[in-house]
Amino acid sequence: MTLRIPRRGLAQAFALIVILMIDRAVSPQFFNLHLQDGRLFGSVIDVLNRGTPVALLSLGMVLVIATGGIDLSVGAVMAIAGATAASLADTHSLPVVIASALGVGLVCGLWNGILVAVLRIQPIVATLILMVAGRGIAQLITEGRIVTFSSPDLVWMGNGAVFGLPMPIVIATGMLLVTAAVVRGTALGLLIEATGGNARASELSGVGTRAMILSVYVWCGLCASLAGVIAAADIMGADANNAGLWLELDAILAVVIGGTSLFGGRFSLVLAVAGALIIQAMNTGILLSGYPPELNLLVKAVVVLAVLLAQSPRLGDLSRFTARWRRTKP
Amino acid sequence: MTKSFGALKALQDVDFTLGDGEIHALLGENGAGKSTLIKVVTGVFARDAGSVRLADREIAPRSAKDAVDAGIATVYQEVNLLPNLSVAQNLYLGRQPTRFGVVREAEMRRRAHALLLDYGLDIDVGAPLGTYSVAVQHITAIARAVDLSARVLILDEPTASLDRHEVEILFRVMRKLAADGIGIVFVSHFLDQVYEICNRVTVLRNGRLIGTREITDLPRLDLIRMMLGRELAETTDERAVSQPDTARELCVSFKGYGKQGYLVPFDLELRRGEVVGLAGLLGSGRTETARLVFGAERADSGEATVDGKAIRLNSPRDAARLGFGYCPEERKTEGIVADLTVRENIVLALQARRGLHRPLSRREQDEIAMRYIRMLDIRPPDPERPIGLLSGGNQQKALLARWLATSPKLLVLDEPTRGIDVGAHAEIIRLVRELCEQGLALLVISSELDEIVTYSNRVIVLRDRAHVEELKGEAVEVSSILAAIAADGEPVHEAAS
Numbered sequence: 160m161t162l163r164i165p166r167r168g169l170a171q172a173f174a175l176i177v178i179l180m181i182d183r184a185v186s187p188q189f190f191n192l193h194l195q196d197g198r199l200f201g202s203v204i205d206v207l208n209r210g211t212p213v214a215l216l217s218l219g220m221v222l223v224i225a226t227g228g229i230d231l232s233v234g235a236v237m238a239i240a241g242a243t244a245a246s247l248a249d250t251h252s253l254p255v256v257i258a259s260a261l262g263v264g265l266v267c268g269l270w271n272g273i274l275v276a277v278l279r280i281q282p283i284v285a286t287l288i289l290m291v292a293g294r295g296i297a298q299l300i301t302e303g304r305i306v307t308f309s310s311p312d313l314v315w316m317g318n319g320a321v322f323g324l325p326m327p328i329v330i331a332t333g334m335l336l337v338t339a340a341v342v343r344g345t346a347l348g349l350l351i352e353a354t355g356g357n358a359r360a361s362e363l364s365g366v367g368t369r370a371m372i373l374s375v376y377v378w379c380g381l382c383a384s385l386a387g388v389i390a391a392a393d394i395m396g397a398d399a400n401n402a403g404l405w406l407e408l409d410a411i412l413a414v415v416i417g418g419t420s421l422f423g424g425r426f427s428l429v430l431a432v433a434g435a436l437i438i439q440a441m442n443t444g445i446l447l448s449g450y451p452p453e454l455n456l457l458v459k460a461v462v463v464l465a466v467l468l469a470q471s472p473r474l475g476d477l478s479r480f481t482a483r484w485r486r487t488k489p
Numbered sequence: 490m491t492k493s494f495g496a497l498k499a500l501q502d503v504d505f506t507l508g509d510g511e512i513h514a515l516l517g518e519n520g521a522g523k524s525t526l527i528k529v530v531t532g533v534f535a536r537d538a539g540s541v542r543l544a545d546r547e548i549a550p551r552s553a554k555d556a557v558d559a560g561i562a563t564v565y566q567e568v569n570l571l572p573n574l575s576v577a578q579n580l581y582l583g584r585q586p587t588r589f590g591v592v593r594e595a596e597m598r599r600r601a602h603a604l605l606l607d608y609g610l611d612i613d614v615g616a617p618l619g620t621y622s623v624a625v626q627h628i629t630a631i632a633r634a635v636d637l638s639a640r641v642l643i644l645d646e647p648t649a650s651l652d653r654h655e656v657e658i659l660f661r662v663m664r665k666l667a668a669d670g671i672g673i674v675f676v677s678h679f680l681d682q683v684y685e686i687c688n689r690v691t692v693l694r695n696g697r698l699i700g701t702r703e704i705t706d707l708p709r710l711d712l713i714r715m716m717l718g719r720e721l722a723e724t725t726d727e728r729a730v731s732q733p734d735t736a737r738e739l740c741v742s743f744k745g746y747g748k749q750g751y752l753v754p755f756d757l758e759l760r761r762g763e764v765v766g767l768a769g770l771l772g773s774g775r776t777e778t779a780r781l782v783f784g785a786e787r788a789d790s791g792e793a794t795v796d797g798k799a800i801r802l803n804s805p806r807d808a809a810r811l812g813f814g815y816c817p818e819e820r821k822t823e824g825i826v827a828d829l830t831v832r833e834n835i836v837l838a839l840q841a842r843r844g845l846h847r848p849l850s851r852r853e854q855d856e857i858a859m860r861y862i863r864m865l866d867i868r869p870p871d872p873e874r875p876i877g878l879l880s881g882g883n884q885q886k887a888l889l890a891r892w893l894a895t896s897p898k899l900l901v902l903d904e905p906t907r908g909i910d911v912g913a914h915a916e917i918i919r920l921v922r923e924l925c926e927q928g929l930a931l932l933v934i935s936s937e938l939d940e941i942v943t944y945s946n947r948v949i950v951l952r953d954r955a956h957v958e959e960l961k962g963e964a965v966e967v968s969s970i971l972a973a974i975a976a977d978g979e980p981v982h983e984a985a986s
Binding site: 344345346347349350352353356357359360361362363364365366367424425 | 785804805806810817822825826827836838840842844846849891
C-alpha cells in the first residue's frame with residue numbers, strides 16, 4: 160500500500176498543487192501563517208479546517224462506494240448528530256454528548272446497512288429514505304428551532320486547538336488514521352475491494368459480503384455523525400435545516416476525485432481525503448479571489464466533468480488500447 | 490462463416506441452410522457457437538468471413554433492426570417485450586394504427602385479438618403482458634415477430650421455462666408457422682423436443698460445424714456423440730491412474746440431498762484421493778449438483794456429512810469453512826475479481842476463511858502467490874498484475890490456486906477447461922490428477938467426455954435434473970457414458986425420499 164499510493168495519487172497531488180498555486184496567485188498571503196492565542200491562523204489552515212466535514216464524510220463514503228454502493232443520507236445524519244449534541248451539550252458532560260451523537264450516527268448507519276445488505280434495496284434508494292427523513296428527525300430533536308449551546312467543552316471541539324492545530328483538523332486526521340488502521344490493518348480492505356469488484360465471486364470464495372456491506376454503512380454513519388458534531392460545535396448550535404446540506408454530494412465528489420470508481424472495487428482513503436481538500440481549496444480560492452461565490456458551483460461542475468471524463472470506460476478502453484498497442488510494438 | 494474474438498475462434502467455417510417451412514434444430518453445448526451463429530446472422534456481431542443469403546439475395550445485416558427488416562426475426566429465452574404494457578400494445582408497439590395522430594386503441598385491440606386467435610390464443614389483449622404466463626408471452630413475441638413479415642424465425646431456448654402443456658401450445662404454433670412456409674431455427678437442449686418437432690438438426694462443437702442431418706436418420710446415441718464427441722486425442726492415451734478403491738477414506742457424503750424444482754434428490758459419496766466426474770448434457774443438473782454441494786443453493790431435503798459428522802451447508806461461506814472449494818463455470822462473472830491483482834485473487838478465499846482480524850501480512854501474501862504462480866506456472870509470473878488481463882487458462886489456474894491455498898478437503902471444478910487453449914487444457918488435466926494423488930477429493934464437471942474418462946475413478950451420469958447412473962472402474966468409458974446419457978426411461982438410481 161505504501162508503494163501504491165504515490166503512483167496512484169499523482170493526478171490528485173498535481174491537481175491539489177495547481178489549485179493551491181492558483182489560490183496563491185489570487186491571494187498573495189495565501190501561504191502566510193501566524194500564531195494567535197495558541198492557534199495557527201492562515202488561509203491554508205482555513206482550507207484544512209473548513210475541509211474537515213467533507214473529509215470526514217468522504218472517509219465513510221469511500222468505503223461505501225468501494226462496495227459499489229452510495230450513501231446519500233450523510234448530510235442528514237450530520238444534522239441529526241448535530242442536533243443531538245447541541246440539545247445535550249449544556250446538560251451533560253462532553254463524553255456523554257459525543258457518545259450519544261456518535262451512537263445516533265451508528266444507528267443511522269445500521270439502518271442503511273440493513274436496508275442495503277439484508278433487504279437488498281438499491282443503495283441509492285435505500286439511503287434516499289434517510290436523506291429525506293433524517294432532516295425531519297433532526298427537526299423533531301430541535302423542536303423546529305435552532306438550538307444553541309454555550310458548553311465550553313463542546314465549543315472547544317470546534318474552535319479549540321492542540322499544538323496550534325485547530326481541533327477539527329486534529330479530529331479528522333485522527334479519524335483518517337483510525338480508519339486506515341481498521342481497514343488496512345485488518346483484512347477488511349481487501350475483502351471490501353473484492354466485494355465491490357465482484358460480489359458474486361467474493362460470495363463464492365467464502366467472503367461474508369453481507370457483513371462487509373453492513374459494516375461500511377455503519378462506519379459511514381459514524382463518520383457522518385462526527386462531522387455533524389464538529390459542524391455544530393463550530394457554529395455553537397444546531398440548524399436542522401441547513402447543517403450538512405448538500406454535503407453528501409461533496410463527499411461523493413471527493414471520493415470520485417480520489418480515484419475510486421462508482422462501480423466499486425479499488426479505493427484509497429488518503430486520496431478521498433485529498434479529494435475533499437481539493438474541493439475546499441477551490442471553494443476558499445474563489446472566496447479569496449473576490450469572484451461571486453455563485454461561480455463556485457460552476458467551477459465544481461467543470462471539475463466533476465473533467466474527473467468523470469478521465470474515468471469514463473470509453474476513455475479507459477482507448478488508453479488501454481493504446482497501451483496494448485505500445486506493448487505489442489517493442 | 491467465421492467469427493473470432495481475440496485469439497479464440499468462436500465460429501469457424503460454419504455452413505447452415507434453412508429451407509422454407511422447415512423446423513431446424515441448432516444444437517451444441519455451452520460455448521459451441523450457437524449464440525454466436527445467431528448473433529452473426531441477426532447482425533448483432535459483424536462476421537469476419539462468409540455470407541448470409543435469404544432466398545436468392547445476399548443480405549448483410551449490420552444491426553438487429555437490419556435483420557428484422559430483411560425478414561429474420563429472433564425470439565430469445567428472456568422475452569424482450571414490455572410486461573407493463575398491454576398485449577395489444579406490445580404487438581403493435583411502434584406501428585399502432587392511428588387516426589389524426591391519435592392511437593386507435595379499440596382498433597388495435599380488435600386486430601391484436603384476431604391475430605392471436607390465429608395462434609389459438611383467446612385472451613384479453615387489453616391486460617398487461619406481464620400478467621400472462623411465459624408461454625403466452627412467448628407466443629406474443631412470436632406473433633409480433635412474424636407479423637413484422639418474418640420469413641425466418643429464430644427461437645433461442647423458447648421452452649426452457651415452459652411446462653409440458655405450454656410446450657404443446659408453442660409446438661402447435663410452430664407447426665402452423667412452418668406450414669405457412671416460415672423457416673424456423675429451434676435452439677434447445679431438450680433432445681426429446683428436438684425429436685418431436687424438428688425436421689433436421691445441425692450440431693456445432695467448439696465453433697465448428699459437426700454436421701447437419703435429417704432427424705429421422707439420426708439415432709439419439711449418434712446425436713449425443715456428435716454433441717459431446719471425441720477430441721483432444723493427446724490426452725486420451727493415458728487412462729485413469731488407478732481403479733476405484735472403496736477402502737479409500739470417506740470424506741464427504743450426501744444422502745437424499747436435493748431441492749424442489751432444482752435437482753432431484755441424490756446420494757453422493759466422495760472419498761479422499763478420488764475423482765468423481767459428472768457427465769450429462771447441458772441443463773441435466775451437473776452445475777446444479779455442484780452448487781448444492783458448495784452451498785451456493787440451499788437444499789431443502791437430505792443431509793450432508795463430513796468425516797461422519799452432520800453439517801450445515803447454507804452458504805458458500807459454510808462450505809469454505811468446512812474445507813470445500815468451488816471453481817465455477819462462469820469464470821468471469823463468478824470466479825475472478827478482475828480489477829484485483831493475481832496475488833489478491835489467490836489469497837481471497839484463504840483470507841475470507843481466516844477472518845478479518847487475522848490478516849495475512851503482505852509478505853505472507855507474496856509468498857503464497859509466488860508459490861502457486863510457480864507451482865501452476867501462471868503466466869506472466871507477476872503477482873501484481875490485475876487478473877483480468879490474464880488469459881483464460883491462467884485465470885483458471887489462479888482460481889485453482891485460490892482454493893489450493895486453503896488446503897481444501899474437497900474441490901468442485903465446473904468445466905475447468907472451458908474456453909482454454911489446448912496447451913493449458915492438458916496442463917489443467919495434469920493438475921487435476923496430481924491433486925487427486927495428494928489425497929484431495931475432487932468432483933469435476935465437464936462436457937468433454939474424453940477428459941472425464943481420463944481422470945475419473947467414477948462417473949455419475951445425469952439426465953433431466955437427476956443422477957441416473959453411476960459408472961465405476963472398467964465401465965468408465967466414453968461409449969458407456971454416451972449410452973447412459975441417451976438411455977430413455979426411468980432413472981436407474983432413484984434416491985430414497
